[in-house]
Amino acid sequence: MSTITGHNYIGGQRSAAGTVIIKSIDASTGEQLPYSFHQATVEEVDHAANAAAIAYPAYRSLSAAKRAEFLDAIADELDTLDDDFVALVCRETALPAARIQGERGRTSGQMRLFAKVLRRGDFYGARIDQALPERKPLPRPDLRQYRIGLGPVAVFGASNFPLAFSTAGGDTASALAAGCPVVFKAHSGHMATAELVAGALIRAAEKTGMPAGVFNMIYGGGVGEALVTHPSIQAVGFTGSLKGGRALCDMAAARPQPIPVFAEMSSINPVIVLPQALEARADSVALDLTASVVQGCGQFCTNPGLVIGIRSPQFSAFVQQVARLIGDQPAQTMLNAGTLRSYGQGLQKLLAHPGIEHLAGNAQLGNQAQPQLFKADVNLLIDGDEVLQEEVFGPTTVFVEVADQAQLSAALHGLHGQLTATIIGEPADFEQFGELTALLEQKVGRILLNGYPTGVEVCDSMVHGGPYPATSDARGTSVGTLAIDRFLRPVCFQNFPDALLPDALKDANPLGIARLVNGVSSRDSQ
């Protein structure tokens, strides 16, 4: 394993100009790890953003095939991060080794998937309208469009995915794929992990001849504002809290030149348990739902934080069953002390609310998170009480009982935007509750039938996004190949001779990509 120096990565060099030292913490013991990280100074933030801006013209001009080589090389380097690395990530996050091994594979797989997107070429969005010199009353000029990267992207890593949503995670992968250099702000919860992953990225950049500054990483608290307001930064990717994400959005919107922010923030991921499913398989639903609630100590953006069912003896029995299961779940160590503190505060709000009843779970004490179950009055949803809309990050969920189908609709209408919604049902349920899909489509980015929202597949069809406050822009996703769209913009060429056009738009179609030619999709040369 490489030595951890705690220096920032700026323009292909290491930099440690600052005197503020931050320590990484063992998440299980709370002890300091033997690494010292130099918080980036304002000048270093400036240098990092400028390094990315200097790299941008060269990097974006590389062929997509060359950028794909870089992403594949990153994937290969990630795969070589060994057991010592996994052990270090586990120390910083208290996540189990199997999870980190899986996440490492997911992260390198994600890079390879974006390499595939680059070779496939549909990200170009290539469109050609050939000249119509004889058209009356006016001739049509030759017009061609493709998409290029926006420019340097600032990425803020998540606490809960030290690999897949961090240094070399989905935001970085999609930005690099789009041709955008990255300035990554390491999360304070796993800075040693970030350093080793950044080392892998830099090795891959050097091996494949990328411009210095294609990837930069800075440490520290309070550096986010300097980064987001830097004139060279052209877009922001963020995964974290509503408060943090909204603050970045507000800063970005108030810049002299506003820039787009994709912030993935807050979701309670409702699960709707329908009557026939309870009739047919209440036991297995109770087991699977409980497992999803406590999986990874509930530290997932898609953790099911709300379960809705229709009043019946079966639903009452189901609630009791889940209460028993939750009561039996062991306490788990959270990602860091701040996360545990937030969990405790979230539970306090639920416990203190007169419309919410505590159903199961040991008192929240000590340095681990106790799984908890609550039941809330449906009117809290219908009347728009904020208490149920706020994500409580951790191993807890809230049951809501509705009187009937009409009240179910009313309750769902009361929800804010979500990453996911899940329907647990049998065919007879789907027939009876046919309106649910259309209603949920307006609220969420992903609807699941008979599954659980934790576990987000990285593929072309995934949407890890949704209406506010799930994200800051429902048009994007931070997981899956569509994530690249956030960092691309169209450019049109009018009346260009073939030789001066980018390869994606040349008559001969040298890249062999699908293009919309005179309104018809085609892979042919023209």
Place this chain on the structure above:
Amino acid sequence: MSTITGHNYIGGQRSAAGTVIIKSIDASTGEQLPYSFHQATVEEVDHAANAAAIAYPAYRSLSAAKRAEFLDAIADELDTLDDDFVALVCRETALPAARIQGERGRTSGQMRLFAKVLRRGDFYGARIDQALPERKPLPRPDLRQYRIGLGPVAVFGASNFPLAFSTAGGDTASALAAGCPVVFKAHSGHMATAELVAGALIRAAEKTGMPAGVFNMIYGGGVGEALVTHPSIQAVGFTGSLKGGRALCDMAAARPQPIPVFAEMSSINPVIVLPQALEARADSVALDLTASVVQGCGQFCTNPGLVIGIRSPQFSAFVQQVARLIGDQPAQTMLNAGTLRSYGQGLQKLLAHPGIEHLAGNAQLGNQAQPQLFKADVNLLIDGDEVLQEEVFGPTTVFVEVADQAQLSAALHGLHGQLTATIIGEPADFEQFGELTALLEQKVGRILLNGYPTGVEVCDSMVHGGPYPATSDARGTSVGTLAIDRFLRPVCFQNFPDALLPDALKDANPLGIARLVNGVSSRDSQ
């Protein structure tokens, strides 16, 4: 021609609750026209936004084919707007009849093009990743993605295109195509025009059985804030000034739920005249450029406001030639008194600046706009002086002479974001100035070779967008079929039985659209 009542269109009804009356003005004489418009009250703005929100679930659930019928019916109704209508538009805008006739055709053509997009189906962005139940270590669920409309869209019409960028213009067409009901805020410069076009839209909605509230229109000043901050509004389209557009962006970003705004605002559309072109055809370039500057009284977003050339006797002669031509151009009537006032103020700023020389044009007096020509010191661009970055809306342009190729690059680097850039050159120029395309790509939405930026083709490949301040979001366009993307968001279905999926994602591909299936583009059934 229908009677003009001056009542707002809200939820399929006419509404005139307010007591503030606004008059439409004859742009040529300054006299009031015999129509009285009722400024919408805050309650009426609320009703209009709510009417759109109520229409949304029904409207978005219609098949794309049904929405295409609606757009085609709008186009047919627009085509029936007769000579009396054209005469009225001319009175309100002082634009010539031939231009309005052309714009009518462009506006109905735009509607038909979006109908074609709906039938083509690529706007769905359909993606399918089939289940891999045997995959290790975890099976992959079935995942499918398509795109739906964001919700009600607020559209602010432009002064300078009373048809193509107004009531039934590109923003309205793309929003309606996306499945988004519209609340249109009529421009004070052509309210009678707006009423007649809105009547055409409503007739088309009734004929094709659209839900009431699919299109709403309100009159008045100061109603924009109530509209943009209304919780039902989910996106904004705007064409107008930097000040107005930025104000809407700031309001939208400060909402409890921020929403996307596409504002097309300010562009000076540089034209770069290269040496060999001057050698070969200075006369025709001077004629064509002058025509583009004064066309339509210079009242185009893409009006060439900056012309850059390299110091040489030929360039000096060319400047003199354009100066003579501009000096010969007649004064023209502008769209309205406010536009003329702004033009005068813009000229005053140029005249007062010590780094800018006045080359041609009669003193700006009376009620018409006098074409003007200026020459500015290149250091104003290089040093980032704001005076050249600000669009002066009207028949004027500014020449800038650079010392050499390096200074040309420096000057272009100094530019803010633009809708367009134009290169006038011969093949030998393109060879010598090969770096220009890559440089301009970073600054603009559309690059033209040997053409003029005025005249924006409506087609798949057009980009009428660009980096700030040309627009508020470089990822969008307000002309061309890609405009629909601004109002769409992806939704993912996980593990849905075929019968419950939208048609766009069903195995049999009943719509016959192109889809990305397991990473491969296909029109097949699965």
